[in-house]
Amino acid sequence: xxxxxxxxxxxxxxxxxxxxxxxxxxxxxxxxxxxxxxxxxxxxxxxxxxxxxxxxxxxxxxxxxxxxxxxxxxxxxxxxxxxxxxxxxxxxxxxxxxxxxxxxxxxxxxxxxxxxxxxxxxxxxxxxxxxxxxxxxxxxxxxxxxxxxxxxxxxxxxxxxxxxxxxxxxxxxxxxxxxxxxxxxxxxxxxxxxxxxxxxxxxxxxxxxxxxxxxxxxxxxxxxxxxxxxxxxxxxxxxxxxxxxxxxxxxxxxxxxxxxxxxxxxxxxxxxxxxxxxxxxxxxxxxxxxxxxxxxxxxxxxxxxxxxxxxxxxxxxxxxxxxxxxxxxxxxxxxxxxxxxxxxxxxxxxxxxxxxxxxxxxxxxxxxxxxxxxxxxxxxxxxxxxxxxxxxxxxxxxxxxxxxxxxxxxxxxxxxxxxxxxxxxxxxxxxxxxxxxxxxxxxxxxxxxxxxxxxxxxxxxxxxxxxxxxxxxxxxxxxxxxxxxxxxxxxxxxxxxxxxxxxxxxxxxxxxxxxxxxxxxxxxxxxxxxxxxxxxxxxxxxxxxxxxxxxxxxxxxxxxxxxxxxxxxxxxxxxxxxxxxxxxxxxxxxxxxxxxxxxxxxxxxxxxxxxxxxxxxxxxxxxxxxxxxxxxxxxxxxxxxxxxxxxxxxxxxxxxxxxxxxxxxxxxxxxxxxxxxxxxxxxxxxx
Numbered sequence: 001x002x003x004x005x006x007x008x009x010x011x012x013x014x015x016x017x018x019x020x021x022x023x024x025x026x027x028x029x030x031x032x033x034x035x036x037x038x039x040x041x042x043x044x045x046x047x048x049x050x051x052x053x054x055x056x057x058x059x060x061x062x063x064x065x066x067x068x069x070x071x072x073x074x075x076x077x078x079x080x081x082x083x084x085x086x087x088x089x090x091x092x093x094x095x096x097x098x099x100x101x102x103x104x105x106x107x108x109x110x111x112x113x114x115x116x117x118x119x120x121x122x123x124x125x126x127x128x129x130x131x132x133x134x135x136x137x138x139x140x141x142x143x144x145x146x147x148x149x150x151x152x153x154x155x156x157x158x159x160x161x162x163x164x165x166x167x168x169x170x171x172x173x174x175x176x177x178x179x180x181x182x183x184x185x186x187x188x189x190x191x192x193x194x195x196x197x198x199x200x201x202x203x204x205x206x207x208x209x210x211x212x213x214x215x216x217x218x219x220x221x222x223x224x225x226x227x228x229x230x231x232x233x234x235x236x237x238x239x240x241x242x243x244x245x246x247x248x249x250x251x252x253x254x255x256x257x258x259x260x261x262x263x264x265x266x267x268x269x270x271x272x273x274x275x276x277x278x279x280x281x282x283x284x285x286x287x288x289x290x291x292x293x294x295x296x297x298x299x300x301x302x303x304x305x306x307x308x309x310x311x312x313x314x315x316x317x318x319x320x321x322x323x324x325x326x327x328x329x330x331x332x333x334x335x336x337x338x339x340x341x342x343x344x345x346x347x348x349x350x351x352x353x354x355x356x357x358x359x360x361x362x363x364x365x366x367x368x369x370x371x372x373x374x375x376x377x378x379x380x381x382x383x384x385x386x387x388x389x390x391x392x393x394x395x396x397x398x399x400x401x402x403x404x405x406x407x408x409x410x411x412x413x414x415x416x417x418x419x420x421x422x423x424x425x426x427x428x429x430x431x432x433x434x435x436x437x438x439x440x441x442x443x444x445x446x447x448x449x450x451x452x453x454x455x456x457x458x459x460x461x462x463x464x465x466x467x468x469x470x471x472x473x474x475x476x477x478x479x480x481x482x483x484x485x486x487x488x489x490x491x492x493x494x495x496x497x498x499x500x501x502x503x504x505x506x507x508x509x510x511x512x513x514x515x516x517x518x519x520x521x522x523x524x525x526x527x528x529x530x531x532x533x534x535x536x537x538x539x540x541x542x543x544x545x546x547x548x549x550x551x552x553x554x555x556x557x558x559x560x561x562x563x564x565x566x567x568x569x570x571x572x573x574x575x576x577x578x579x580x581x582x583x584x585x586x587x588x589x590x591x592x593x594x595x596x597x598x599x600x601x602x603x604x605x606x607x608x609x610x611x612x613x614x615x616x617x618x619x620x621x622x623x624x625x626x627x628x629x630x631x632x633x634x635x636x637x638x639x640x641x642x643x644x645x646x647x648x649x650x651x652x653x654x655x656x657x658x659x660x661x662x663x664x665x666x667x668x669x670x671x672x673x674x675x676x677x678x679x680x681x682x683x684x685x686x687x
Contacts (some may be wrong), residue, residue, distance in 0.1 A: 034139040038130065041143060045126045045150040048480050049119035049159045054111045055483040058606060059162040061571030062487060062618065063097065065602035066090050067162070068109045069611070070101035077101050079253065081262045082598050085590045085611035087625065090598070091266030091275065091618050093249060095203035096164035109609075118166040122159025125170040126150045129380050132177040135184070136344045137388045144465070145387030151469055152379040153491035154317035154372070156476035161489055164205045165376050171201040172212055173380050176351060179216050183347055186225035188234050195238035199245030206280045208377065211362055213242075215354025223347035250276065263624035265598070265617040270624070287367030301370040308364045309375065316420055316492045318375035318382070320472040322360075324413045325382045328389025329353040331405060335392060348388055356381035371488050386468075397449070407447035410464040414439020417471035427493040431474055438467040485571070487599065572603030575673030579607045582641060586610045590638040594630075594680075596620045596656045604643060613639060616656035623655045630659050634680045644669060644676035 030038075058064035062082075070077035072084040079086065080094025090097070099117045107113040126146045134142030149155060158165045175197035182190035194216060201209030217235055224231040253261065253272045267275040275281075282288075287301075302313060310319050329349060336346035359377055363370065389409070396402045414435055421432035445452060445460025452460075475492035484490075574582070582604060586592045594613035595601040601614035615630070616622050625633070633639050642663045667678040 030139065034143070037139075037143055038127075038146075041130070041146050041150070042123055042127055045146075046119070046123045048150060048156060048476065049122045050116070051480055053115050053119060053160060056115065056160065057111050057483070057485060058571065058602075059111075059115055059160075059485060060487055060489075061485070061602040061606060062598050063090065063100070063162045063164075064114050065571075065598070065605045065612075066094075066097050067100035067104050067114055068606060068609070070094075070097055071104040071109055075261075079262050082265065082601070082614050082617070083591065083605060083611040085613070086262040087591070087611075087613045088263040088598075088617050088622065089265045091279065092164055093203045093206055093272075095200060096162075096167040096205075099167060100162060114162050115160065118159050118162055121166040121170045122150075122155065125159075125166075125173050125380070128170070128173045128177055129384060132173065132180050133348075133384050133387050135180055136348050137391050140394075141387035141391040143387070144390055145383045147469065148321060148383035148386045148472075149379055151473040151476045152318065152320070152376075152383065153472055153475035153479050154376045155379045156479045157317075157484065157489055157491035158373055158376040160480065161373075161484060163373070165373065167204040168201050168209060169376055169380065171197045171204060172209065172355075172377070175201070175212065175216065176355070176380070179219060179351065180348075182220060182234075183223050183225070183342075183344065186230075186234075188237055191220060191224075191234050191238040192241045195241035196245045199242040199247075202242075202246035203249055206276055207284075208374075209246075211359045211377070212355050214358050215351055218354055219347050219351045222350060223342050223344070225342055263617075263622065265622055265624075268623060284368035284370075285362070285366050301368065304365050304367060306364055309360060309378075312423060312495050313490075314372045314375055316423065316475060316495055317372045317490070318378050320417060320420060320475075321382050321386050321413065321468065322378075323416050324389070324409050324468065325356065325385040327405075327409050327412065328385050328392070329356070332385075332389055332392050335396060345392070349385075352381040352384040352388070356385065372490055373488070390465075403449050404447055406464075407443040410439055410446060410468065411443040413468040414443070417468065421471055421474075423495040424493040427478070428474060431470065435467055435470050438463055438470070442467055571599050571606070574604055574607050574675065578604075578673040578675055578677070581672055581677065582608045582612075583610065585640070588637075589640045590633075591640070593641040593643050594639050594659075595643040596660060600643070612643075615659055620656045625659075626655060627658045627662060631662070637681060639680050642667070642678040642680055644678060 066076075066080055066082050066089075069081050069084040073081070073086065075081070075086055076084050077098065078094075080089045080092070080097050082088055082090055099121075100114050103113045103117050104110075126149050129149050130142040130146035132142075133145040155169075158169075175194045178190050178194035178197060181187070182194060198209050198213060198216070216238075220235060220238075221231055224234065226234065250272055253264070258270050263270050264272050264275055266279045268278075302308065303311070308314060309322065329352075332349035333346065333353070336343055336349065339346055356378060359381070363374060363378075390406075393402050393406045393409075417439070418432045418436040421427070421435065442460045442464035445457055446464065449457040449460070478493055479491040582592045586608065590611065591613040592608055592610040593601075593604055594615050595604060596615045597620040598614035598618045600620075601612040605612040613625075613633075615625070617624060630639075644660065644664065663678050663680070666683055667680060668682075668684055669676050669678055671677070
C-alpha cells in the first residue's frame, strides 16, 4: 500500500559529487514555506536568548571582570588577565574574552555588552546548524534541527551566559559546516577551514574542542571524494591548520618571559602548556587535578558511567532528545549501510553520531571537574540527529518498518519527557501528562498511518513534533525567564534532587554551610551568603557583599546560581561604603585591593572599575603571588587594601593562606559593610 507521507521533492538529498566540469552540488532550493519558516526560527531564537538578558547582571563575574580588565588594557586583553594590572590570567585560553572585550570597548562595560555576544552566538549557531543539516537532508530536517537546538535547555542557559561554551559551540558547528562542504566537492580549502575552526575552538575552551576531531577525520576518510592517498594528505593539511590556529597562541605565551606577562591562572608552575595538559587536560579525565576545587581523584563531581547524562543533575539539561537521537542514529546507519562509500546520508550520520558518541563518552566517564552545563556541546549533534532521523524515516515511509519505528521513537521520547518533567513535580504539573497523552496519540497515528486519512497522519506527525519539543521548550522558557549567576549555573526548574544530586535544601557540594555561595568576608560569615531555598532559586544575602555580582547590589528575586565551594564560585557585590572606601585614592595604587580567589576579587573589581588582585587565582590555590612578592608589592605601596575572609583557598594551596595570615598579623582589621578589610598602607591601624 502506498504511503500517506511520501516525501516532497524539495526534501530529497542533493545529488552526489558533480563530475569534473559539471554543475556543482548544492542544497535544495528554498520553497515559499521555508522562506517564512527560517526567519521565524531565527527571530524566535533571538527573542528567547535576548529576553530580559540584563536581569542576570554580570552572569559569571569571573569572566565579566576579565572582560572589564581587557577593555582597560591591551596586555590584559591578549593574555586574558583577571585584572587590568595583569597579576594573573583566567584559567582558560581567552578567545571568548576577546569577543566580550571588543563589545565592551564599543558599548562600555555593562551587563548587556558582556552577555549579548553570547546570545548572538546562539542565534548564529542555530542558523549554521540549520544550514549544515539542510544541505544533505533538506529544509525540513534543517528546521527541526535548528528548533531542537534552540530549545535545548542547556543551550538556552549558556547562550545567555558569559562562559566560553557559547563560542566553543559556534566554532564547532562552523567546523562541521566546513567539513560538509569538503565532503561535497573534495576541496582542500574547506577541510583546512574545518581544522581552523576546531583550532579556534581550542582558544575558547582548550582540549574540549578536540573531541570532535575523531568524527571529522573519520567522515572525510570514509566519504571524501578524492582517492585514498589524497584524502590522507588533505587530512594532514587540516591537522596542520588546526595546530597552527591553536598553537600560535600557546607558543606566543610560552615564549614571552614570565616577568613580562601575567601568571598563567590554573597552573602551578606558570605554564600554559601545563594548564592545557594538566588542569584543563588529562586531569579532567583522571580526576588528578592539582589545585582543583575537588582536589584529586574522585573529587566529588558525580557518579561516572553511561547513565551520567540521564541522571538528576544532567538529564533536564540535555537528555530530552538523547534517547531518540541514539535510536535514529542506529536507524540511519542501518539504512545507509550498503550505500556507496561517498554517500552523504551515511556521512552525515557518521559526522553527528561520532560527535555525539565521543563527547558523551568522555563526559560520562571523566573523573575530574565536570559541570552539567558542559553538555551544551552535545546540543548540536542531538538536534542534528533528530532532524536527520525524522526526515530519513519520512523518506522510507513506504517500507513496512518505518511507521512502527517512528511511532516507537515518539512514544519513547514522550515517556522520557514525562519522566524528566516528573523530577520537577511543582513545575507546570499538567504538562507532563499532556506530553504523555499527546505522545501516545501521535504514536498511534504514525503506527496506523496506512489505514488513516493523509490529513490525520499529518496531524499526528505535527503532534509528535510538538510533543517531543514541549518538555525541553518549557525548560528553555523557564531558563530564559530566570536570572542566573555564579560559576555553576543550571538550566530549568529545580529537580527532585538538588545540585550534585543532593536533596533540595541540603548543602551544595563543597559549601560548608550549605548556603550555596557565602562570599568571603568577615569571620562571622557575613559578606553575602546565598541561601539555597527549596526550589533552588533564592539568593538572599546576609551582609552588604552579596553573592552573584549584580551591578545594582542585591541579586534579583528568583535568581539561580551555582552553589558553594566556600563562596569562591560566586562573585560579590560590595555595599556603598565599602565601594567608596576601595575607590579612595584609587589612582595612586596599582591594585585598589587584593582578595583571595578570582570570584571574590571580581565583584570588588566590577564595582570599583579598578584592578583588584585575585590572590591564588580562581580557586585560591595557584601559587601567585608568593608571600615574598606580595610583601614587596605592599612595601612599594602598590596595593591599598586586603579584603579578608576566614575560608581560605579551596584547592589546598598554601600561598593564599600564608598571605592571609601575614596580613592578619601585620595590619589591623576593621569591618565595613560586614566585610573584613585591612589597610595595607597603615600597619597596625584601622582604615
